[in-house]
Amino acid sequence: GIQVEQSPPDLILQEGANSTLRCNFSDSVNNLQWFHQNPWGQLINLFYIPSGTKQNGRLSATTVATERYSLLYISSSQTTDSGVYFCAVQTGANNLFFGTGTRLTVIP
């Protein structure tokens, strides 16, 4: 199956700092989603972005499908941004394949 690699695996930031999370995938995809998993396990949809660039407040994402990667940018980080960020891709019309996540800790 398709391989999804996320980097870095762990990230510690001071509140107010910016960060970039990366997702590489090994094959063509027709769906790419970024999620934030909160401490209770809920996966929160951040972006549905099979290609192009989107922005939502302090978050933005870019997917370059031809080069098989996606980036998630977090600006002016807040302690509430802490948690695990997952990239997930879909080939065909079936299930999502998830990366192993980036654990973000924002310290005040």
Added chain:
Amino acid sequence: DTGVSQDPRHKITKRGQNVTFRCDPISEHNRLYWYRQTLGQGPEFLTYFQNEAQLEKSRLLSDRFSAERPKGSFSTLEIQRTEQGDSAMYLCASTYRFLPLGALTGNEQFFGPGTRLTVL
């Protein structure tokens, strides 16, 4: 709240017991997925339904696991003769497969809060 609900949120059981979880998807969605997530890993696909038909099962879904989606609405996932290795978070997701008239997006999956299973 994504609109997908799961029940129960937590389940503790003894090895060898049977357990059943329920998922209620977003009402207009015709596809429903089950995933399993173990500690430190991303979710892994178990099975999915389109309406009431179960279209695919992963190798992770052993014979002790069965899933149903009667009438294409809610779904249940049953684990028989639970083992300690079944301890995990079980997640349900839903999406449109074919866009209904007026829908703005499709194919984006929305997840429920999960059922955390602990097998003692």
